Amino acid sequence: MKARLVQNGIFTIIDDITQTITQPVSGFYWIDARVEDLSILQPLFHLHDLAVEDCLMEEEQRPKIEIYDSHYFIVMNSIRFDDEEIFLRSLNIFLGKHYIITVTRQKINEIRTLKPILWEEEISAPDYFLYHLIDLVVDNYTIVADRIEAKIEKLEEDILVHTKKSHLHEIIGLRSEILWLKKVLVPQREVLAALNKKELRLISEPLKKYFGDIYENAIKIAETFDTFRDLMGNLREAYQSSVANRANEIMRIFTALTTIFMPLTFITGIYGMNFEYIPGLHWEYGGVAILIFMILVGLTMLLVFRKKDWL
Template identity: 85%
Template sequence: MKTRLVQDGIFTLVDDITEAMAAPDHGFYWIDADVEELEILQPLFLLHELAVEDCLTEEEQRPKIELYDSNYFIVMNSIRFDDEEIFLRALNIFLGKHYIITITRQKINELRALKPILWEDEVDAPDRFLYHLMDLVVDNYTNVGDRIEAKIEKLEEDILMHTKKSHLNEIIGLRSEILWLKKVLVPQKEVISTLNKKDLKLINEPLKKYFGDIYENAVKISETFDTFRDLMGNLREAYQSSLANRANEIMRVFTALTTIFMPLTFITGIYGMNFDYIPGLHWAYGGVAAVVFMLFVGMSMLILFRKKDWL
């Protein structure tokens, strides 16, 4: 657990957590802790037992905001896209009047990226800290959306160029991830909307319009994922059409080959009949002439099919 006094974006480490119980003359306290350390934090900052229970549960938490007397409890989902897999990591936040507590189970990239932003913007209030943190979380969804879009484009190109059976598994897997993220985005939008529209004593009034800007970005991302869902349906149709076209192409080649060999079979059938008088039967070059004639017929039919674009 790290306790920092934040004053105009400048961090000062605090060794004694009890110092954070009282409001500083200027700035606020940022306490970054693991779930195991909630046992220490709960009595000090009067954290509600239901909120603590939500933090301790290992089940995936739905984004939400709970308003208590002395603080607000907010659950957001940070997103990561590593090795072609999407991961969601719960970010639990307790917002107080002079402090903000972040509780995580894994490392959250947004918390690392937040420090230079706080310093540059000279942040000195916990609600502004919350704004910048949420802005980074939503921006990461935009970045992941861009990578998903690039993956869809590549998958579409691969399907059109050379369809494989593995493409269907990729389509199904990617569509499932998109639907999963869509379910997360809906409650996440509601959390941001609450911070934007509801009258909250711990959120500065001028800051609400900034949360409104984050909400607009969240709506755009949600609409983008709706588009992705439709694109995945189109990809599946393209995959099935490509397979059907490939099967038709193979059947067309087999049909053309069968048609080409029909007259050759006819010729060999005639010369295979047990008659004494067949033209060229006793000619020394009759066999060669028959083979040359069959080659000529076959090549002529092949050229004709090519000319008519049947092959």
């Protein structure tokens, strides 16, 4: 757990956590905590039992905002796209009048990248801290959406060039992840709508329009994922069509080869009969002549098929 006094974007480390109970002369306190630190923070800041219970739960939390007497409890889902897999990590936020507490189980990139923004913007209020943090969380969804789009385009190109069985597994897996993210975006969008439209005394009125801008971005992201869902359906159709075309191509080749060998089989069948008088049977070069004749018949049929574009 790290406690900092934030004044005009400048951080001052606080060693005594009890000092953060009292409102500072200027600025606010930011406490970056782990889940296990809540046993210390809850009695100090009178954090609501239900909010603390939500933080302690192992399973993934649904994005939401809860309004309590002295503080707000906000849950957002941070997104990561590592090694072609998508991960969601819960970001729990307690917003008070003179403090903000971020509680996480794993490291979240947005918290790390937030610090230079706070310094550049000279932030001195917890609600502005909240705005920049949520803005980064939503922006990361845009970055992930761009990477998913690039992956879809590459998958489409691979399917058109050379279809593999593994492509179907990729399509099914990617479609499942897109649908999963779509379900996450709906409640997250509701949280942003509440921050934009609700009467919240801990969030200054001028800041609400900025939350409205984030809300619009979240809507665009949700629409993008709707498009991705349709594209995955098109990819699956393209895969099935490519597989069918490939099967037809193989059958066409096999049919042509079978057709070529039919007259050759007919010739060998005739010379395999037990008749005493067969043309060329006792000729010294009869076997060679028949072989040459069979090769010429096969090549002639092959050229005819190529000319008619059957092969």
